[in-house]
Amino acid sequence: MSLKVELSHRFGTFALDASFEAPQGVTVLFGRSGSGKTTIVNAVAGLLRPDTGRIAVGERVLFDSTRRVWLPTHRRRLGYIFQDARLFPHLTVRQNLAYGRWFAQKAGRSEDSARVIEMLGIGALLDRRPGALSGGERQRVAIGRALLAQPQLILADEPLAALDEERKSEILPYFERLRDETSVPILYVSHSPAEVARLATSVVALQDGRVARQGSATEVLGDPKVTPLGPGGAGAVLETTVATHHPDGLTELQAGGVQLLVPQVQRPPGAHVRVHVEAQDVMLAIRRPEGISALNVLPARILALRIGDGPGALVQLDVGGNLLLARVTRRSATVLGLRTGQEVFAVLKAVSVAKDGIAGRGILPR
Amino acid sequence: MTLLSPEEWQAVALSLRVALWATLGGLPFGILVAYALARWEFPGKQILNGLVHLPLILPPVVTGYLLLLTFGTRGPIGSVLQDIGIVFAFRWTGAALAAGIMAFPLMVRAIRLSIEAVDPKLEQAGATLGASPPWVFATVTLPLVLPGILAGAILAFAKAMGEFGATITFVSNIPGQTQTLPSAIYAFLQVPGGEASALRLVVVSVVIAMTALMLSEVLSRRIAKRVAGA
Numbered sequence: 320m321s322l323k324v325e326l327s328h329r330f331g332t333f334a335l336d337a338s339f340e341a342p343q344g345v346t347v348l349f350g351r352s353g354s355g356k357t358t359i360v361n362a363v364a365g366l367l368r369p370d371t372g373r374i375a376v377g378e379r380v381l382f383d384s385t386r387r388v389w390l391p392t393h394r395r396r397l398g399y400i401f402q403d404a405r406l407f408p409h410l411t412v413r414q415n416l417a418y419g420r421w422f423a424q425k426a427g428r429s430e431d432s433a434r435v436i437e438m439l440g441i442g443a444l445l446d447r448r449p450g451a452l453s454g455g456e457r458q459r460v461a462i463g464r465a466l467l468a469q470p471q472l473i474l475a476d477e478p479l480a481a482l483d484e485e486r487k488s489e490i491l492p493y494f495e496r497l498r499d500e501t502s503v504p505i506l507y508v509s510h511s512p513a514e515v516a517r518l519a520t521s522v523v524a525l526q527d528g529r530v531a532r533q534g535s536a537t538e539v540l541g542d543p544k545v546t547p548l549g550p551g552g553a554g555a556v557l558e559t560t561v562a563t564h565h566p567d568g569l570t571e572l573q574a575g576g577v578q579l580l581v582p583q584v585q586r587p588p589g590a591h592v593r594v595h596v597e598a599q600d601v602m603l604a605i606r607r608p609e610g611i612s613a614l615n616v617l618p619a620r621i622l623a624l625r626i627g628d629g630p631g632a633l634v635q636l637d638v639g640g641n642l643l644l645a646r647v648t649r650r651s652a653t654v655l656g657l658r659t660g661q662e663v664f665a666v667l668k669a670v671s672v673a674k675d676g677i678a679g680r681g682i683l684p685r
Numbered sequence: 686m687t688l689l690s691p692e693e694w695q696a697v698a699l700s701l702r703v704a705l706w707a708t709l710g711g712l713p714f715g716i717l718v719a720y721a722l723a724r725w726e727f728p729g730k731q732i733l734n735g736l737v738h739l740p741l742i743l744p745p746v747v748t749g750y751l752l753l754l755t756f757g758t759r760g761p762i763g764s765v766l767q768d769i770g771i772v773f774a775f776r777w778t779g780a781a782l783a784a785g786i787m788a789f790p791l792m793v794r795a796i797r798l799s800i801e802a803v804d805p806k807l808e809q810a811g812a813t814l815g816a817s818p819p820w821v822f823a824t825v826t827l828p829l830v831l832p833g834i835l836a837g838a839i840l841a842f843a844k845a846m847g848e849f850g851a852t853i854t855f856v857s858n859i860p861g862q863t864q865t866l867p868s869a870i871y872a873f874l875q876v877p878g879g880e881a882s883a884l885r886l887v888v889v890s891v892v893i894a895m896t897a898l899m900l901s902e903v904l905s906r907r908i909a910k911r912v913a914g915a
Contacts, residue, residue, distance in 0.1 A: 364813055392812040393820075399813035405806055409828045418824070422815030468814045 322346075322472055322504045326362055326372025326382075335359070335369075335528040344520030345498045345505045349539070354525040356508045360476050363506065364399050365392035376472050376504070393422070398465030400475040404457040406449035412460050413445040419468025432467055438500075439463045439493055455486035462493060466501075473497070473505040479514065487514075494518055515540060516556045516595035536593075541635060541642025544625065554597035555644045561590045569614075569669060576639030580614045581672040598633060600671040601645035604664045605655050615667040619643065621659055624652065632657075636665055689889075693882055695861055696869035697889055703777060703865055704845035707785035708838050711792055715837065719796035724805075741790040745850025752783055752855040779856035780863045784845035792841035795905075799833020800826070836904040843897035847890065866890055 325338035335355040339346075348356045361367040363374055365381065368389065374382040381390045398419070406415050416432065436442050439459045449457055458478060465473060475494070479487045491514070498505060498518060509515055515522055519536040532539050541555040559572040561584060570584040572592060579594070586592055607616060619636040626632045632652045636643045643665060647657075657663070689697065721727070722734055740748050756763040756773045763773060773779035803826055811821040849867035856863040858872060870886045873879035 366809055366812075391817075392809070393815050393817045395813075396815070397813045399810070401806070401810065403806070405804075405810040407807060407810075407825060418811070418816075419814035422820070464814065474813075 320377040320471065320503060322363070322506060323373070323375045324359065324363060326359070326369040326374065328358065328362065328367075328369040328372075333528060337523075337525065337528065337530050338372075339523045339530055339533055341504045341506055341523075342521065343502055343504055345494070345507050345518045346521050346523060347515045347519040347536075348506065348508045348523050348525060349510065349515050349519075350525035350531075351510060355528040356510075356525055357476055358528075359525075360474050360506060360508055363472070364397055364474055365390060365395050379471070396423075396469065396471040398468050398470030398473045400458075400461050400465050400473070400478045402477045402480050404449070404454075404461040406452075406457055406460055406464070408449050410448070411445065412441065412447055412449070412452070415449065415460060415464050416445075416467055419464055423467070423469035435463050435466050438496060453486075454482050455489045458482065458486070458490055459493065462490075462497070466497070471503055473501070473503055475505065475507045477508050477510070479509075479511075491517060512540060512554055512597075513595060516554065516593065537642060541644060544623075554595055554600075555642050557594045557596060557641050557643070559592050559594055561586050561588050561592055563588060574639065575641045577617050577641070579617075579667075579672075580669045582670060594672060596643060596667065596672060598644040598646035600667060601636075601643060602666040603634065603645050603647055603651070603655065603657070604666055605657075605661075607664050608666060611666070612668070613666045614669045615665075617665045617667070619663055619665040621657060621661045621663060624657060624659055626652070636663070638665055689885060690882065692860065693869065693886055696864055696866050696886065699777060699780075699861070699864065700846050700866035703780045703784050704842050706778075706781040707788055707845040707848075708792075708842045710781065711785040711789055711841060712834070712838060715789060715792040715796055715841070716834065719793045719800055719837075722793070723797045723800040737793050738790045740787050740851070745787065745848070746854050748787065749783060749851035749854025752779075752786070752851065756782065756855075773856070775856050775859065775863060777856075777862055780852050780865055781845075783851040783855045784848040784865075785841075787848045787851050788841035788844040791844050792837040795837030795840055795901075796830065796833050799830040799836075802833075803829045832904045832907045836901045839897045839901040839904070843894050843901075846893055846897075 320343065322341040324341070327334070327336040329335070335358055337355065337359060348359060350356055358367060362369045363381070369382070371384040372382065373380070373384070380386070380388050381395055382388060407418065410418070416436070420432065436445070439462060441456065441459050441463060444452060444456055444460065449460070452460065479490055482490065494507070495518065498520065507518060515536060522534065522536050522539040523530055524532040524539055532542060532544070536556045537558060557574045557579070559574040559579065562571040562573045562578065564570050564583065568583050569580050570582070572579040572581060572584070572594065574594070581594065584592055602613070617638050619638045621634055622637050623635040624632060626649055630648050630650070632647055632649050634645045634647060634652070634657065636645060645665060718733070718737060722730065753774070754760050756766070756779070758764060758767050758772065758774050766773070773782050808821050808825050811825045816824060847867055848865070849871070852863070852865060853868055858864050858868045864872065866886055866889070870883045873883040873886070
């Protein structure tokens with residue numbers, strides 16, 4: 320089942336004009352604040368009626384301006400995970416979880432709530448009220464409440480933005496599990512490249528109300544025209560497999576035609592692993608550097624060069640068939656005489672690939 | 686009740702009955718109007734708001750006379766109601782109507798405030814989980830505003846207990862029929878030797894009013910707590 324969105328909407332001076340398709344898995348709507356991400360999600364949820372367009376989940380049409388179809392929110396079969404959890408304060412966790420399920424049962428289906436409660440680890444919280452929960456716990460309950468509503472489409476509007484780093488890394492694995500265990504499309508709004516890198520099956524990059532780029536996470540994040548859309552933290556995503564574990568605590572990953580050494584990854588050899596490499600952690604050299612501590616010196620070819628407005632430049636590299644981004648200064652780019660097509664070396668410290676930037680896919684216990 | 690004479694007790698009992706019906710009868714309208722004023726945008730909203738508050742700012746005698754003109758047996762609404770057997774003029778039901786209308790603004794204000802304190806985002810969340818608008822109202826909005834509704838009802842009850850001007854203008858001061866507590870105090874003060882009875886009824890009034898006010902205070906404090914989810 321996939322979600323097809325096609326809409327245009329205008330309010331004040333802002334014009335939204337976007338169309339895309341979200342297949343099974345996580346589709347991340349990625350872009351700066353004000354680029355129209357939340358407007359799209361709210362239109363899909365039926366909380367905002369766009370001027371014109373069409374929205375459909377599989378064969379079910381939620382909105383069609385030419386055929387005058389407008390399904391009200393409560394009949395759309397959604398699971399909407401809000402940034403601010405929005406648990407009902409007058410109900411216990413158990414009652415909050417039961418809320419959507421009760422309405423879904425009238426529609427004739429029932430899901431094993433014990434499985435969801437176990438997956439989210441909220442069994443001990445059932446008799447508490449939302450006021451007595453931490454931010455991370457609240458968000459986990461909100462995920463459970465959305466799942467138990469038997470949704471045919473899951474929406475998540477920056478569900479981690481209000482949480483600190485520790486809570487984020489507490490919640491992210493649940494979304495990974497969700498992506499790997501459910502067959503319904505998940506539309507996930509984020510402006511964090513790290514979240515995109517870990518979760519995205521496909522990415523829709525938005526800029527000023529338009530779709531700037533759409534594709535897989537590796538394609539979109541490796542495109543220097545797109546990454547500046549997200550604030551800071553530009554970086555590419557590599558799809559790799561675990562080759563060997565070295566006794567000195569390093570893991571060797573195979574990424575296309577190159578090997579990458581990173582701090583130990585807790586996965587067996589052969590496992591598929593996704594690595595997020597931030598552009599600022601990649602150095603460039605025009606000759607193979609010698610006598611340096613960095614362990615990864617990879618031959619690369621410059622595919623594109625993007626000079627920013629500030630002192631920086633973003634360089635897109637082909638490294639053994641992978642796309643990699645490097646952030647250098649404009650001065651370095653000039654001094655080294657960097658140009659498209661040039662053969663260079665990308666230098667990457669093993670330790671700069673953070674644990675958070677490495678994610679397994681489909682390997683969590685089911 | 687040995688503290689009060691049968692005549693005094695009659696006035697207290699009648700007042701309690703009048704106030705109870707004034708409150709219960711006004712509540713559905715009060716919730717509806719409060720919800721409309723808090724959540725809906727419609728032409729004439731300010732006019733409705735003004736009408737609701739009118740009894741609060743008009744001299745009660747004026748409200749009572751207007752009631753007599755419209756709900757009297759020859760009034761436009763009163764004559765129609767009389768045909769189907771409902772009579773307000775000079776009956777305890779009329780006292781309840783007058784008290785209900787005088788108490789209405791206080792009730793609406795309290796309920797409106799508590800509806801405005803409910804985050805519409807919670808109602809949106811209910812809708813995304815499959816609840817239709819009536820269900821959202823019943824399962825999200827209503828439980829969250831319940832303390833406000835109770836506070837408004839208690840305030841309205843206390844106001845209805847003490848209503849005098851509009852009541853006496855509309856339904857007069859008939860012992861056992863329309864002589865409520867304040868009317869009885871007024872009547873006792875008009876006859877020689879009635880001061881002791883009046884004083885006893887004054888004490889009863891003060892006790893009822895204070896109890897209602899404190900109950901209302903406690904409940905409104907709960908609103909904040911409950912909406913915060915503690």
